[in-house]
Amino acid sequence: MTTDEHDLLPATRRALLHRIAVAQAEGRAPSLVAAVVRDGRTVWHGARTSRDGDVPDENVQYRIGSITKTFTAVLVLRLRDEGLLDLQDPLEKHLPGTGAGRATIADLLAHTGGLAAESPAPWWERTPGTLRPELADVLGKEPLRHPVGRRHHYSNPGYSLLGAVVERLRGAPWEDVLRREVLEPLGLTRTTTQPEAPHAKGWAVHPWADALLPEPSEDLGLMAAAGQLWSTTGDLARFAVFLAAGDDRVLCAESVREMRAPAAPAEAADVGDGVTYGLGVQIQHRDGRLFVGHSGSLPGFLANLTIGIDDDVAAVVLANCTSGPLTAAVGADLVRIVIEAEPRIPEPWRPLPEVDPALLELAGPWYWGTSAFALRLLPDAGVALEPLRGQGRRSRFLAAGDGTWTGIEGYYAGETLQAVRRADGTVSHLDLGSFVFTRRPYDEGAPVPGGVDPRGWQGAGSA
Template structure:
């Protein structure tokens, strides 16, 4: 029997190869490479056609465009985790004089700072970065198009500001900080700001003829933190595993979970399958599956990195053409193929190593008003949620003092406490002022508004 740690089944591998073959042929891409990650490691690599006369492998670089933003976001979250900044800080506190300083760091990460989508003309993706030597050249005379914090508006200059913030607080160039703090610890030795052989060339494909035109490979200068990087399917597979699991040398699992937590809805005109944006990651529901990651494009290149935490599967797709294959849809299909053909094998259930009687007595049904909830005591904490159906379901982490902190959903950050009577018996649960009792509207419990002293009753029929 195939275990989760073994290679994919032959039928699954063929289905993956077929999907990228169709994408490359119908999308008319000079070359297309892809990788699938499962269980924290790459389990499949596929490639179609050639680069410089050779079939591209997991070591050939392609330009990854805006996937660079996710790397920049990791650097900013590292500064937050070290206590150097707070995501609620206005940019002006750390990087004064930009003209966009009222926007917070969190708003810049989530593209809700109100900044323009692009820098002033000429189009920055096809002009040398040296034409914009100062931040003022990137932002223009009127950097804010919308009030900060009011709407999601994707902004490339916003990530230029975040890169400048990293440089200001680290006292070193963005590229050096990225290499020292992210690329080297994660072993991403084939990810770089400048192309390193072997690498693909960027091409434009004629829309009505099977002809090619080389695209310029510009250095983006100050715009680099928004889209400069080159990488490989091998490196991006390792980066995808990091974004799922975290790595304490770079960011904890909790911090990467925060990155993929929705922070802003997408523009209404651009919403597809419930798309949202986190802190440097795009999030969407597709085919009933929650996916996170980031897409990227620059003249001559298309890229995407996508993962499903629930399925523990990620996919990377890279192509060297300005337009053609829908690489985001291809990556989502690669995840679907693996998840449906070889569903995730759950971890074995194991009992608790130790049982705290004061916690165990809280397990079981509780009632918020007449709504039945159940509290479960699990190996990784406790959960509280509706007995059946949908509703406010939350995991809690112990604070070590008999209280618990909500980790997600409606109760994220809220305090759960088991309130005891003078004799030590549990009276009720208090969760952010909500009272949960062992019986619906339990007599003698401190139910807000009180409980009718005559209790439950019927109504006489006429």
């Protein structure tokens, strides 16, 4: 009997089931469902329920709350990629008269626009959106709580404004644009703005008794772009694959990477050290690993999507209770269980299909001053620059098509690497954002900034 290398081992599956069983029991959730994705496919689904005999499967809808924000951010990045807006545009350019117009589109995506965390009373999550028919009702008389661009302050009204920008530039309701541009291309047929059977009911669990109270399910109106969606573990698993790799029908891999890059530090008092925020996604380091995704909650529901990018493992956790299981911790644990129990099998090494002699000439050791680095060739004409000893700045670079490369990570992200050649065509040095890398430490034959002492390297007696 052979086993597909993508399948999880029985011991791993039991560990995953045990983790969600503990979360459901200790968190006192009427039901809890979860899924794990590895290498672009769903490899496990689990469910626990204490209410009835109908165990929810991957097609049962739960409300996902603020994971909706990630979907809205995708719509905004699509507008940017089409040239309809710039992330540095002030809101006023596209949505005048809000009172928050100095905040940029990027500020709103990263929650650095200075806006209030919530809309004015009554509590928007538990009351109908008809109570807030205009953006002025969402923002209130004083929309700002902090100077624009100065600090991360999570804002639900900020994403309401982004939804309005989408509607203004597309000339269609936010939910219609979302369905047409994201849900349908990705095959997310069970992600909707209103619940569609089968779906879970939302419950509040009494803090001191095993008793339940139904929670209302309201249409959020203008706040929809901040938290309206219902979805399933099946659909969110597919969405996780998209957030890890991109999909040219929706958003290219480069733009998805941009969403996952830190754009603002989160408030440590709220979410703990190690957490930052990108463009519509939360970013956290746990146990030396990088996780991205988003959590969500609305009365009656908790949700989390966690992706371990480097290991290509993701987890979805949904529960139908107002409070209880710590879904973000559960999601991170599910990812960790798979990573540790079944380390990723690397792809077989294969030689390059063809070698460019001019590119091969650049491979090998280079020196920035006296610091030794190595330049390695990557597939698709990319290169990696790494320190040869200890810690140091390292990055991968993608070919820009003009003989240069652009950094995609770390200190050199966005910086240009180029080989500078002499008149006879030989390589003089590498230039990386004004840093000069030479074949020998302080090579006197290269234009080292500040020059090289003509006496050259000296012993202690001549110093």
